[in-house]
Amino acid sequence: MKTLNALFKEMSEVESRKIALVVGNEKYSYFDLDKAADLFASDLIDRGIQPGDHVGIWSFNSANWLIAMLGIIRAGGVAILGNYSMTYPDIRDLFVMTDIRYLCYGTSLATIKMEGAVEKMCEELKLTDDKVVDITAGHVSFLDRIGETPKNKAQIDQIAERPEDPTRDAVVIFTTGTTSLPKAVLLNQNGFMISAKAMSETRKDIYGAKACVGLPLFHVFGLNMILAYFHLKSTIYLEEKVSAERMIETTAKHGITDLVTVASVYLQIIKHPDFSRIAGLVHVLTTAGGLLTPVQYMKLETSFTDAKLFNEYGQTEMHGLISLSPTDTPIEKRAHSLGKAYPGEEIRIYDEKQKCFVETGEIGEIIVKDDSQLNSYYKLPPEKQAVDADGWLHTGDLGFLDEDGFLHMAGRIKDIIIKNGENISPVDVETAVTQIDGVSEVKVFGAPHPIFGESVECCITLHDGIDFDEETVKKSLKKTLTPAKIPSHFFVFPEFPLAPSGKLDQRGLKLLMLRKLRVEVVKDELEKGIVVADLTVKNTSYNIMPVTSMVKELAYSMGYGSRRVREIVHAVEEMLMERIINAYEEVGDIRIRIIFCQEWMRVEFSDSGNEYYIEKNKDTSASAKIILKVVDNFATMRSEKRGVYYCMDFLYEDDFSIKDFIISHDREVK
Incomplete structure (x- = not known):
């Protein structure tokens, strides 16, 4: 068994003058x-x-x-x-x-x-x-x-x-x-050495000589990654305070090829104006502490010119590492799984109710056995320790193993909210909110979030006659809670639902909260426009039937009257025919997008043909008259990214709510 002391003694002798750590203006060699x-x-x-x-x-x-x-x-x-x-x-x-x-x-x-x-x-x-x-x-x-x-x-x-x-x-x-x-x-030191060695041995053919680490050292993932790179005699550039801007600057300045940080920072990096400085420089991306959706995973990796992304799965109790993907794992597999056990480690799936291991593909609790397990929880009695009598560490996470031995996450047994890789206790937030004048009951949940993994959402009831000011409450909570713990939204209920036993119906309350949250999310999405259909009419046949059928189906389902539906479909047909006939030699494929906006349904057209103008009181062509008679607004738009495109807007009927329509047809909340 090796210690951290022995590792640095060895590095000091073998690579005495090589730079091990750079933080700000300070440079430390291994010696x-x-x-x-x-x-x-x-x-x-x-x-x-x-x-x-x-x-x-x-x-x-x-x-x-x-x-x-x-x-x-x-x-x-x-x-x-x-x-x-x-x-x-x-x-x-x-x-x-x-x-x-x-x-x-x-x-x-x-x-x-x-x-x-x-x-x-x-x-x-x-x-x-x-x-x-x-x-x-x-x-x-x-x-x-x-x-x-x-x-x-x-x-x-x-x-x-x-x-x-x-x-x-x-x-x-x-x-x-x-x-x-x-x-x-x-x-213990041995556990850190096992995890770091497993990481470095698996990645030794791909890890570079320099790595920029944007993680707090008090987090086990940050320590584990630093030790893994030290095993390979690499140079660590450690960020004092983590931000996308700092990591881009450090990486570009020092020619760094490997990045290590949480998913939310990566998503900020690829959106940063200076991202192009490092897009072709970086070859390895490592993250942990929260799950990326497969779409986010692939988008993140492909945003870089030639990089591989590895999302490691671990827990503090296992010195930061439970599973990892072999270097040659295809992106499709890496995006949908958490990797495999490393040599010497055993991962099984356990059914707590049946008290047995489950078959391949079946969901149960992820349990692990290895010499890298924690020593214990400080001051907790034996019945509250993580390792059972047979030596298995119970993670509290649900998952399954596929036939190739790759681990897949299926949810969490724990109520803990994992926001941006940080574990947040709902009780801490509930305790703080309960202290606010006028608040009667409080229940805090985590909800899926596209960037942070989960957001903190708060349900409350109020004492009679109390007015609730969300912004004032958030400002007050800054005195007692860290920024990550302050709820994103507060949802006021007249009363909480109760189960037949008289206890709080947590599942029912969370469902109500998610529906209310969806209303807020839809409101934000409608400001930008929600693309509900993106179709292409190929120039080989110019078959417009799929487009007109889609428009007709949507218009009917959204409550437009039969006459209005016929008018909308006719206007779309005329626009398509105008592009096909009058710009046939140049038009190429025609792209059509149907977008829900706050006040109207928009149908967008774009192609490579000659520019098309329609102006009221000037255009007398048959197609122009039909289009202008039906649409509530027509515009020719231009942008550097998309070039020229045309917008036809159709106002919703007076008694129609686009928010209610989207939510009632939304499969995300069941």
């Missing part, structure tokens, strides 16, 4: 990182740290953050990784829960928003000055001390030589479980 970790460990020993002592890290990403974690482990301590985006009360409670005896602090969201946050933390945790270490980037740099000799080197080496060192408690990462209470996951 520098190894030496800095020893220096930090020695400093902690001078401060009185004892084996097993818990040491909190509370800071944005930095070189000092990574050095502190490595140094804590080398000194025999346990690194408690604090979330830098948490509010002060939340991070304080987690540090109290995990009994930290030392604190390494830098800049965090709480220290920016709250003056004196560090001093207050030390006071509440009863930490004296000798138990507190400043690791703020820019204030402290270990590059200035590389020439020093760690005076406690013998003790550091002695700790590393202990037989129990690879598997002892080394790191705590916080997660959220089915009970919606924070859990402190105790992890």
